Amino acid sequence: MAMTRPPASGTPGDLARLRTAARRCRACDLWRPATQTVFGEGPADARRMVVGEQAGDHEDLAGRPFVGPSGHLLDEALQRAGLARESLYVTNVVKHFKFEQRGKRRLHQRADAAEVAACLRWLDREMDLLAPRYVLCLGALAAKTVIARDFSVMKQRGRWMRIGARRWALATVHPSLVLRLAGRGEGASARATFERDIAAFARPPGDDEEAG
Numbered sequence: 001m002a003m004t005r006p007p008a009s010g011t012p013g014d015l016a017r018l019r020t021a022a023r024r025c026r027a028c029d030l031w032r033p034a035t036q037t038v039f040g041e042g043p044a045d046a047r048r049m050v051v052g053e054q055a056g057d058h059e060d061l062a063g064r065p066f067v068g069p070s071g072h073l074l075d076e077a078l079q080r081a082g083l084a085r086e087s088l089y090v091t092n093v094v095k096h097f098k099f100e101q102r103g104k105r106r107l108h109q110r111a112d113a114a115e116v117a118a119c120l121r122w123l124d125r126e127m128d129l130l131a132p133r134y135v136l137c138l139g140a141l142a143a144k145t146v147i148a149r150d151f152s153v154m155k156q157r158g159r160w161m162r163i164g165a166r167r168w169a170l171a172t173v174h175p176s177l178v179l180r181l182a183g184r185g186e187g188a189s190a191r192a193t194f195e196r197d198i199a200a201f202a203r204p205p206g207d208d209e210e211a212g
Contacts, residue, residue, distance in 0.1 A: 014129060015129055019040075023036070023037045023039075025037065025095070027118035027119070027121070028115045030096035030097075030098050030111070030115055030119075033101075034055075034060055034097050034098075035061055035063075036060065036063045037095050037096060038063060038065055038097070039065075039091070040065060040091025041064060041065060041089070041091075042086075042087075042088050042090055043086075043087065044129070044130065046087060046132060047134060048089070048134045048136070048201075049090075049130060050066075050074075050088050050090045050091070050138065051091055051092065051093060051123070051135060051137050052065060052066060052070075052092040052093070052138045052139060052174065053092060053093055053138065053140075053141040053142055053174055054095075055096055055097045056068055057097060057106050057108065060096070060099075065090050066090055070176045070179065073175040073178060077175075077194060077195045077198040078198060080198070080199070081198045081201065083198075083201070083202050089126070089132065091123065093119060093123055093141055093142055093145050094115065096119075098111050098115070111141075123145070133166060133168070134201070134204045135163070135169040136169075136170055136171075136198075137170070137172070138172060138175065139153065139173065139177075140174075142171070142174075146163065146171075147163055147169050153171050153172070154173075156171065158171075158193075158197040158200050160205045168205055172198065172201075173197075175194065177190070178190045178191055178194045
């Protein structure tokens with residue numbers, strides 16, 4: 001299978017070139033049924049990065065991350081925490097929408113390990129180019145990819161973790177889970193906890209603080 005590789009080098013602000021290369025990626029078959037690659041967006045000098053799991057139906061159609069119901073919930077939580085989305089770089093681990101066609105509906109499917117591995121090159125390059133100081137992981141896939149394979153979102157959510165000499169990460173559940181819980185009558189509690197985690201993301205630790 002033909003495989004497009006990210007640029008070998010580039011300036012910190014060279015996201016446009018990386019985005020163009022990602023559009024031609026054929027490292028797995030998710031590009032075939034998808035409408036387009038959903039690359040990250042935000043300032044090239046953003047100190048804060050938000051990493052989700054994978055593009056969804058709304059994102060596939062718009063070509064932008066977190067523009068559907070999950071994105072609206074995230075935006076509201078960020079606003080309540082005093083963070084402007086425009087100041088953040090927002091992306092996903094998997095850049096294509098994986099789905100099963102059911103009549104006119106496209107039902108979300110989770111990317112498998114091979115598909116995730118094929119897409120990691122793009123997240124790695126985004127991280128290299130932006131060099132974010134603080135990373136928010138939304139969902140288990142993002143947390144296990146960015147923080148540690150054995151990371152437990154439900155047990156360790158809302159706590160800052162040092163993941164490098166000058167980089168910290170904090171994880172919480174994906175906003176889609178909050179929306180699903182709302183349909184089961186657990187929405188108020190789930191949303192409050194989610195917003196508390198986002199508020200913690202707005203209060204980053206200092207370099208002399210310990211993780212945890």
